Amino acid sequence: MTDQTTAAPDDTGKAGFDRRLVPPMVLGSILNPINSTIVAVAxxxxxxxxxAxxxxxxxLVSALYLATALGQPIVGRLIDIFGPRRLFLLSTSLVGVAGVVGTLAPNLGVLVAARVLLGFGTCAGYPAAMALLRSEAKRTGQDSPAGVLTVLAVANQTIxxxxxxxxxxxxxxxxxxxxxxLNIPLAAVAVALGVLRLPRQPHTGAAARSSVAQIDLPxxxxxxxxxxxxxxxLMNLHAGAWYLPVITVAAGACFTVRELRAKTPFIDLRVLAGNAxxxxxxxxxxVAYVVxxxxxxxxxxxxxxxxxxxPLHAGLVQIPMFLVGIAVSVTVGRRNGVFGKLLVGGVGQIAACALMLTLSAGSPLWMxxxxAVVFGVPQGSNSLALQNSVYFQSDPQRTGSSAGLLRTFAYLGSMVASSATAASFGQHAGTPGMHHLAWIMLGAGVLYLLITVFDRSLRHLSAGPAEPTRTA
Structure with a gap:
């Protein structure tokens, strides 16, 4: 990526991170979470x-998650090839179109289609932000995105x-x-900020043809x-859906063969497999997003x-989780290293799930x-640590697609959580079902902690100035 931008020198005389990029990065990244949460009350x-x-x-919920899970790594890869500006402007424009379609929708089917458009339209924000961080690190020679990553994490949790x-x-x-x-003005502002502040990536005819040749459409x-x-x-766990995992396995096998043979694969499986x-x-x-x-x-x-x-009081009970999450993100975001953040998140998940097992219909409200307060600790620590990890562990030339895959795995976790919730509750969300779900969450939390504790590479992974891992 050859994006260039300018920034005023800092007090050491070196050009620092271009802070003009922060507003479009933040606004682009929050378009997805705002559309994920705002629909809950609608x-x-x-x-x-x-x-209906x-x-x-x-x-209306599933359509956004499906489109985003599919689109994030694909749009991320296109960002790796063409740069963030073009994909950011195209995607955020699609958000505005989806806003118009949804506002005028005559029936539920059109409304679901609008949510699909929103899913694809919000795919570029996060991968574009990560790619911009990488290009700024290359331009300035200062690989220290912790502060900006904290801003992104806090913005998403605030939304x-x-x-x-x-x-x-x-x-x-x-x-x-x-x-x-609401998406119409948000998209308009995002596009305007993108036009004014995102760096251009000039393409000659030969460079454009080379970029197009890198797109692995199959x-x-x-x-x-x-x-x-x-x-x-995952959304339809019943015997009648037996053909879906068959399609998954068949498509996965074909995908593997294709990527191993492709000159410029969409996902380089050989390199990814070597990046444990x-x-x-x-x-x-x-597993974190399952919990x-x-x-x-x-x-x-x-x-x-x-x-x-x-419903109002149930929503109010959740607010302490998000407020604590914001406070934790701001606090741990000031510290270098990733292992400590992940460890805090893992222990916090286990503690919160254990507390859920003590609740009953007769528990006092303060419990x-x-x-919710205890759950706020992993909410704030995990999201920031996972962002840090992907930034430093991914191939600099594939930062966008690597960031997109992170979101894809997060949405896979959300689908597993949805299935686990449905299986635990059945027709009524009673206390026995909640305890059953808590045991599943506790198992996922323990697995998360084990994956963290036994990953020795995390001890050497810095969220501050350091040379990032280059093996993926």
């Missing part, structure tokens, strides 16, 4: 408007706090369609088929059905708040 009024049951409106509250306010003022209309198609069938199976630390990071992301999403959705369902809180 599902009921949307169902009432279209006469919860089983159908649930596709998680205000998303449902903002959604409720918008619905109260303009109805559920306003939650889609590999991307097979990857999409493999992941889509897997995600659909990065694979371990992806594994940690998967995180199971708590976010499963525990919340129990607080309403099993404990008897109103629910305590559980």
């Amino acid at each position: 599902l009921v009024p949307i169902g009432a408007a279209f006469g 049951p919860p089983s159908q409106t649930a596709w 998680a706090v205000i998303g449902p509250l903002l959604g409720g306010l918008l619905i109260g003022v303009g109805g559920w369609r306003s939650t889609f209309a 590999g991307m198609g097979l990857f999409a088929a493999m992941l889509f069938s897997l995600l659909m199976f 630390p990065l694979l371990a990071t992806y594994g940690r992301a998967l 995180s999403y199971a708590f976010l959705y499963g525990f919340t369902q129990w607080t309403e059905e099993g404990y008897g809180l109103s 629910l708040v305590v559980v």
